Amino acid sequence: xxxxxxxxxxxxxxxxxxxxxxxxxxxxxxxxxxxxxxxxxxxxxxxxxxxxxxxxxxxxxxxxxxxxxxxxxxxxxxxxxxxxxxxxxxxxxxxxxxxxxxxxxxxxxxxxxxxxxxxxxxxxxxxxxxxxxxxxxxxxxxxxxxxxxxxxxxxxxxxxxxxxxxxxxxxxxxxxxxxxxxxx
Numbered sequence: 316x317x318x319x320x321x322x323x324x325x326x327x328x329x330x331x332x333x334x335x336x337x338x339x340x341x342x343x344x345x346x347x348x349x350x351x352x353x354x355x356x357x358x359x360x361x362x363x364x365x366x367x368x369x370x371x372x373x374x375x376x377x378x379x380x381x382x383x384x385x386x387x388x389x390x391x392x393x394x395x396x397x398x399x400x401x402x403x404x405x406x407x408x409x410x411x412x413x414x415x416x417x418x419x420x421x422x423x424x425x426x427x428x429x430x431x432x433x434x435x436x437x438x439x440x441x442x443x444x445x446x447x448x449x450x451x452x453x454x455x456x457x458x459x460x461x462x463x464x465x466x467x468x469x470x471x472x473x474x475x476x477x478x479x480x481x482x483x484x485x486x487x488x489x490x491x492x493x494x495x496x497x498x499x
Contacts, residue, residue, distance in 0.1 A: 321353075323376060332359040334376040336383075351391070355383045394454070397461045398422045407472045414475045418463065421453045426467055428474040434482035438474040442467075 321338035338353040357379055363372050403418040405428070415432040420439075424446075427439040442453050455464045463471075484491060 323380070325372070325376075332364045332372070333357065334359060334379075336376070336380050351387075353380075353384055353387060355380060394461055401463070403463060403471075405468075405471055405475055407475050409476050409479060412479070414479050416475045416478070418467075418471050421463070421467070424453065426453050426470060426474075428471045428478070430475050430478040430482070434479060434486065436478035436482050438478050440470055440474060
């Protein structure tokens, strides 16, 4: 069972006073179990500490927490919007053929790519637990801006090639194409 809830603790480190806040909120991620984690540690200003007013210190911490959560939620909405409709163009030269397409979605750890030229098709790959353990993510974790990781771009280009090969075979092998249609 995963802990859900929130904790606010105060800690003294030397003559400094800090608050530590931790909250887990269950997030709606379709069929996946996901949590938004809010974690903040911050020093209480010395002028408040010297006064020793418990109410003022707690109000300060609560105000900082509210501002932090608002900032995180705003960033999450930007990420959600980007993941839903990134429209990230891709061009790949493969066997003397220019492949054009785009990343059309990056939602729920699924990278979806669409080939538009010279054929049309769609493929996806999932970035799951094993990807995360290997340090591979769809979005660049080291950047302050919302952008795709180099691995996601490389993977998207490989997906374009996979779509192209599949569609090329269908276009150039009528028997295989007929077999696929019969199996639908």
